[in-house]
Amino acid sequence: MTENITISHEIAAVLRDEILRQQFRCGERFPSERDLAVRFNASRGAVREALSQLELLGLIRILPGGTRVQAIDSASIAVLGPLMAMDDMPDPVLVDQFLQTFGALTSLTARTAINRADAKQLILLEEMVVELAQQLSDFEAMQPKWREFLQTMETVADNLVVRLIGNDLKAQFVEQMMKLGVKPEVEKKTLEQLLSSLQQSLANGDGDRAASAMQTHFDEVRLAVSEAMNSELMTPELTNAKPGNSKLANDRAEDLQRETV
Amino acid sequence: MTENITISHEIAAVLRDEILRQQFRCGERFPSERDLAVRFNASRGAVREALSQLELLGLIRILPGGTRVQAIDSASIAVLGPLMAMDDMPDPVLVDQFLQTFGALTSLTARTAINRADAKQLILLEEMVVELAQQLSDFEAMQPKWREFLQTMETVADNLVVRLIGNDLKAQFVEQMMKLGVKPEVEKKTLEQLLSSLQQSLANGDGDRAASAMQTHFDEVRLAVSEAMNSELMTPELTNAKPGNSKLANDRAEDLQRETV
DNA sequence: CCCTCTATTTGGTCTGACCAATTTGGTCTG
DNA sequence: CAGACCAAATTGGTCAGACCAAATAGAGGG
Numbered sequence: 001m002t003e004n005i006t007i008s009h010e011i012a013a014v015l016r017d018e019i020l021r022q023q024f025r026c027g028e029r030f031p032s033e034r035d036l037a038v039r040f041n042a043s044r045g046a047v048r049e050a051l052s053q054l055e056l057l058g059l060i061r062i063l064p065g066g067t068r069v070q071a072i073d074s075a076s077i078a079v080l081g082p083l084m085a086m087d088d089m090p091d092p093v094l095v096d097q098f099l100q101t102f103g104a105l106t107s108l109t110a111r112t113a114i115n116r117a118d119a120k121q122l123i124l125l126e127e128m129v130v131e132l133a134q135q136l137s138d139f140e141a142m143q144p145k146w147r148e149f150l151q152t153m154e155t156v157a158d159n160l161v162v163r164l165i166g167n168d169l170k171a172q173f174v175e176q177m178m179k180l181g182v183k184p185e186v187e188k189k190t191l192e193q194l195l196s197s198l199q200q201s202l203a204n205g206d207g208d209r210a211a212s213a214m215q216t217h218f219d220e221v222r223l224a225v226s227e228a229m230n231s232e233l234m235t236p237e238l239t240n241a242k243p244g245n246s247k248l249a250n251d252r253a254e255d256l257q258r259e260t261v
Numbered sequence: 262m263t264e265n266i267t268i269s270h271e272i273a274a275v276l277r278d279e280i281l282r283q284q285f286r287c288g289e290r291f292p293s294e295r296d297l298a299v300r301f302n303a304s305r306g307a308v309r310e311a312l313s314q315l316e317l318l319g320l321i322r323i324l325p326g327g328t329r330v331q332a333i334d335s336a337s338i339a340v341l342g343p344l345m346a347m348d349d350m351p352d353p354v355l356v357d358q359f360l361q362t363f364g365a366l367t368s369l370t371a372r373t374a375i376n377r378a379d380a381k382q383l384i385l386l387e388e389m390v391v392e393l394a395q396q397l398s399d400f401e402a403m404q405p406k407w408r409e410f411l412q413t414m415e416t417v418a419d420n421l422v423v424r425l426i427g428n429d430l431k432a433q434f435v436e437q438m439m440k441l442g443v444k445p446e447v448e449k450k451t452l453e454q455l456l457s458s459l460q461q462s463l464a465n466g467d468g469d470r471a472a473s474a475m476q477t478h479f480d481e482v483r484l485a486v487s488e489a490m491n492s493e494l495m496t497p498e499l500t501n502a503k504p505g506n507s508k509l510a511n512d513r514a515e516d517l518q519r520e521t522v
Numbered sequence: 523c524c525c526t527c528t529a530t531t532t533g534g535t536c537t538g539a540c541c542a543a544t545t546t547g548g549t550c551t552g
Numbered sequence: 553c554a555g556a557c558c559a560a561a562t563t564g565g566t567c568a569g570a571c572c573a574a575a576t577a578g579a580g581g582g
Contacts, residue, residue, distance in 0.1 A: 004324050043567045045306050052310045056317050063265050064533050065575035077425045101422040108365040161362045164338045293563055304536045325564050326544035
């Protein structure tokens with residue numbers, strides 16, 4: 001949010017989406033800067049800024065003689081958000097993959113956090129878990145606490161790599177899901193299990209156990225989200241319910257990725 | 262590689278490093294485009310392209326009235342490579358975090374791959390493991406096979422999110438480590454264990470087991486790399502053996518990240 | 523049909539200019 | 553002296569037009 005709407009950003013967004021929609025074949029020539037400038041009724045400078053961004057996203061490759069389109073597989077994570085936000089209903093496959101990944105990283109965070117935490121931090125975390133357990137029934141109220149807990153764990157684990165990945169992932173995904181109002185219904189029993197496991201892990205300083213509990217929990221969430229998306233999502237416009245797009249994750253086995261020019 | 266050396270890229274690289282080296286405090290004003298143009302003896306256009314990239318990296322925030330520096334924590338993963346490549350010896354802490362993360366993702370990949378693989382793919386994977394086991398003693402020769410194996414698993418697992426993250430991570434890290442010639446000495450016994458676990462997992466279609474084996478293995482690798490870096494790395498220039506820089510991952514708890522302007 | 527050599531295209535960069543929004547600094551007022 | 557206020561300087565956003573070097577495409581010759 002607070003996005004600074006700029007011509008170059010707009011151009012970048014449009015072109016990005018076109019590429020993500022596979023309107024260009026990988027390796028194909030991209031329109032020249034001058035052409036794009038005409039098309040968008042903008043100056044070449046603006047276009048160049050846009051292309052500069054697309055290049056950083058790994059979507060195109062700018063080189064003298066002509067710009068070329070790259071395979072989506074070789075793009076940066078930053079394209080995930082747009083990829084999911086493109087259609088009004090994000091690809092369920094992608095969402096699931098997302099949750100899997102997020103789960104794995106959260107699991108790692110939990111493990112590291114518990115293994116690294118000092119006595120004080122352990123107590124703090126434990127308190128948070130207890131607090132969470134008390135609000136088990138109130139999903140809405142629990143949400144922020146849960147996030148806070150995750151964030152605290154992140155801080156304790158203090159893994160910059162995970163945090164950076166988390167930034168991109170969260171920024172692009174969580175927001176998207178929120179906007180769609182997807183509320184996965186996780187069974188209370190499952191949550192109870194998670195919290196109790198966490199509590200014990202914290203008590204024993206058993207990071208591995210916490211990791212595995214977190215893992216299990218995320219698998220449940222994945223299931224719940226999947227169901228929520230399948231049912232609840234027969235919302236207003238289901239006009240363009242393209243079943244495809246999932247193929248984004250499939251085809252295009254190997255490409256001319258490392259063609260040294 | 263095959264990088265298209267451009268003024269704007271150079272400028273971006275220089276400024277990026279300066280920001281990563283904390284030469285600007287978070288939130289602080291960034292030099293104006295015109296000033297930068299003078300400093301780099303370049304045109305404003307070139308500078309703008311550079312800034313455009315830095316913005317996408319999440320390092321700065323361009324808005325009318327002035328550009329401001331952002332907290333590293335809120336940057337994109339793409340800064341990890343530069344962050345590690347800055348000093349001639351990458352921060353061991355960062356390397357470890359990197360391996361942890363990579364391990365978690367690889368672990369996930371293994372799990373998914375085995376759970377999703379069809380009969381044919383299972384056989385293929387198993388063959389690869391067997392082949393690997395036969396070359397246990399030849400580290401050099403094994404390396405490419407190992408990579409191939411991982412890549413095949415990635416393909417089978419078919420998780421776009423992981424793949425994209427992997428792109429960034431590999432591109433920025435593996436290369437860096439290679440260049441440094443860090444060769445972790447993992448005990449053969451450990452490798453044997455991993456391979457045998459993998460083999461059985463493949464036979465039983467037990468993804469969880471494979472995941473856990475992979476996890477264990479990466480923990481070993483982390484240890485080995487850590488040792489390798491501590492000893493072997495008393496190479497030529499140890500002039501600037503700044504023990505700091507690790508602090509990058511520590512300080513700066515919370516910042517003015519969500520200041521809505 | 524292949525190779526070679528131009529003419530064109532394309533990216534890379536610069537200069538200089540104008541607008542609108544923000545910042546800044548000083549002035550005026552209570 | 554504090555605070556509101558206004559104007560000038562600064563800063564980003566964008567455009568137009570121009571030149572260079574490298575790469576491409578196409579015509580022509582072998």
